[in-house]
Structures are given as structure tokens and as C-alpha cells.
Amino acid sequence: MSQLPVTKIHGSRNDILVIEGAPDERFPGGRLTRAVERLCDRRLGLGSDGVYFVADDGDGTGRAWFFNPDGSPALLCGNGMRGAGRLLLDRYGAEQVVLHTGPYSFTVRDAGLTPHGVRQTAVELPPVDFSPSDPIVAGAAAPMIDQALTAYHASLPVSAVAVPNSHLVSVIDAYDEGDLVKTGLRVADTPEVFPLGANVSFVLPLSADMSEVYAQTYERGAGLTQSCGSGVVASRAVLSRLGRIAPDVPVRVRNPGGVARSWLRERDGRWQPILEGNATIVYRAEFDPDDLTGDGPPAFTREDDDAETAAFDALYREHREVLAAAGVNPTV
Numbered sequence: 001m002s003q004l005p006v007t008k009i010h011g012s013r014n015d016i017l018v019i020e021g022a023p024d025e026r027f028p029g030g031r032l033t034r035a036v037e038r039l040c041d042r043r044l045g046l047g048s049d050g051v052y053f054v055a056d057d058g059d060g061t062g063r064a065w066f067f068n069p070d071g072s073p074a075l076l077c078g079n080g081m082r083g084a085g086r087l088l089l090d091r092y093g094a095e096q097v098v099l100h101t102g103p104y105s106f107t108v109r110d111a112g113l114t115p116h117g118v119r120q121t122a123v124e125l126p127p128v129d130f131s132p133s134d135p136i137v138a139g140a141a142a143p144m145i146d147q148a149l150t151a152y153h154a155s156l157p158v159s160a161v162a163v164p165n166s167h168l169v170s171v172i173d174a175y176d177e178g179d180l181v182k183t184g185l186r187v188a189d190t191p192e193v194f195p196l197g198a199n200v201s202f203v204l205p206l207s208a209d210m211s212e213v214y215a216q217t218y219e220r221g222a223g224l225t226q227s228c229g230s231g232v233v234a235s236r237a238v239l240s241r242l243g244r245i246a247p248d249v250p251v252r253v254r255n256p257g258g259v260a261r262s263w264l265r266e267r268d269g270r271w272q273p274i275l276e277g278n279a280t281i282v283y284r285a286e287f288d289p290d291d292l293t294g295d296g297p298p299a300f301t302r303e304d305d306d307a308e309t310a311a312f313d314a315l316y317r318e319h320r321e322v323l324a325a326a327g328v329n330p331t332v
Contacts, residue, residue: 078229
């Protein structure tokens with residue numbers, strides 16, 4: 001089989017592999033799950049937090065499919081969508097492109113450069129839904145906002161929101177990564193209560209007016225990652241649903257791997273979230289897809305983008321200094 005091109009790109013160090021073409025075309029015959037697992041494996045593959053397949057429609061639009069590192073499909077990876085959209089923006093020299101995922105459409109716009117020279121994009125996501133037709137918590141009345149749920153946590157109240165993937169969000173008073181991991185595992189291990197599974201986010205205010213927060217997410221199918229774009233959006237939406245900050249105010253949301261901004265636009269009586277942050281190319285590579293069926297690591301060639309990496313590293317150093325000053329020292 002011919003070599004298959006792949007681009008590694010990250011948003012707040014949530015690194016995603018982007019492969020052009022539909023997944024069942026690139027890996028037919030039941031090979032997809034195995035291929036995604038191997039690609040994401042940091043020891044035996046290229047290493048990433050997930051894979052986006054993008055089929056370019058040739059007119060500034062495309063179709064996208066996202067898969068978690070365990071091969072399970074997901075409706076959205078917000079950071080990955082920024083990156084996948086950035087590749088189409090570059091291809092067409094466009095100010096905006098549209099990517100379709102299932103019944104949803106995502107507009108990705110060029111958001112310029114930071115003072116460090118970091119390329120940024122902003123993605124418009126579908127309206128957040130606090131009462132989704134597929135319930136996030138089985139048997140619970142929606143909306144579930146700041147409620148106690150022992151299957152989730154012994155003491156932390158939780159809010160449930162679809163963005164469109166399922167999220168459970170708690171606002172915390174002190175950072176405790178271990179507690180987040182235990183809560184995420186509890187949700188994953190209790191499908192009778194959480195039938196769809198869910199990402200779990202803890203949100204720590206960093207400013208009195210809520211204009212800056214720290215959010216860390218335990219992602220379904222991936223565990224703790226450097227960042228979760230949909231977790232940023234879910235956390236931002238919950239803050240406004242709790243009345244902590246007005247919807248249209250941009251909030252700086254810091255994850256372990258970087259910083260993004262998010263705000264909400266009201267359209268037709270619903271909140272449409274915007275997620276803005278870096279979309280940094282790490283490298284472009286080529287590999288033989290047949291190598292993924294074996295036991296050893298696939299052979300691949302790669303061309304690193306050292307300039308983009310250096311620009312983001314400068315931004316990242318400043319970011320981690322801010323977290324350390326706030327007493328937040330994540331392990332990822």
C-alpha cells in the first residue's frame with residue numbers, strides 16, 4: 001500500500017493526528033479500531049490523544065470523524081477540531097472553513113497570532129444542551145445543575161451538559177488531581193448511571209470575577225490529557241448557567257497544556273460556544289498503513305515544524321509560571 005500522510009497538531013498540548021480521507025476508506029475491513037489504537041500508542045505508534053479523519057469536499061468544507069486512543073468514536077474533540085480546521089484554512093488560504101461531523105457543523109476561523117507568534121484558530125460549536133434527548137445521567141430529571149449525585153462523588157455537586165459530547169462539571173475550591181481521576185474512573189465504571197459515558201471536568205476559579213479559571217478534564221477513553229477543548233467549553237457554559245459570569249464575556253481557561261478562551265453567543269434562545277486557542281503543527285509524516293497490523297512500531301518519515309514548536313514553548317513557559325503561582329502543579 002502507498003504511504004499515508006498524517007499531520008500531528010496540538011491545541012494546548014492535546015495532540016491529535018489528522019489523516020485525510022474517510023476512516024472506512026483508509027482502514028477498511030474492520031481494521032479501524034486496531035489502527036487507531038496503534039497510531040495513538042506512544043510506545044508502539046506515533047503517539048497522540050486521538051485521531052481525526054478529514055475528507056475534504058474541495059470547496060472549503062469537509063467531513064470529519066474523531067476517534068479516542070482506545071478506538072472508540074466521539075462526536076467532538078474541540079482542540080482537534082481547531083487543528084483539523086487550521087489545515088483546511090491553510091490549504092485554501094481562507095478566513096473560515098466548515099467541518100461536518102454527523103448532524104453537526106463546525107465553523108473554524110483564523111484567529112491570528114499571539115505575541116509569541118503562535119497560530120490561533122477559533123471554532124464555533126453547536127449550542128450547548130443542558131437537557132439532551134439522550135440523558136447523560138440515567139433516570140435524572142434534566143437539567144442537572146449543581147446537584148448532589150453519590151454515584152458521581154460523595155460531596156461535590158455536579159452539572160451535566162452536552163457540547164454535543166457528554167460532560168459532567170464540578171466547580172472546586174482546591175486543586176486535587178487524584179480526586180478527579182477517581183471521579184472519572186467512577187463514571188466510566190458505572191454505565192447503569194452514566195449510559196453514554198462522560199468527560200469529567202473540575203474547575204478552579206483563578207480570579208474573583210471568574211474571567212480566568214483552571215479546568216482539568218478526565219476524558220472518556222483517554223484519561224487525563226494535557227487539555228480537552230470540549231471540556232473547556234462545557235466548563236465555560238456551566239459557569240454561566242450557575243450565574244457566575246455573563247455568557248458573552250470571554251473567559252481565559254487554563255488547562256495543564258496551555259490556555260484558551262471561550263465565550264457564549266445567544267442565538268435563537270440557546271448558547272452557542274466559541275473556543276479559541278492555538279493550533280500548532282508539530283510535524284508532518286508518512287507511514288505504511290500495513291505496518292499497523294504487525295506487532296512492532298510502524299516505520300514513518302517526518303518533518304518537524306521547529307518554528308511553530310518554539311513559538312508555543314515560549315507561550316507555554318509563561319502559562320506554567322501562572323499555574324505554579326496559583327498553587328496548581330498538574331502531573332500531565
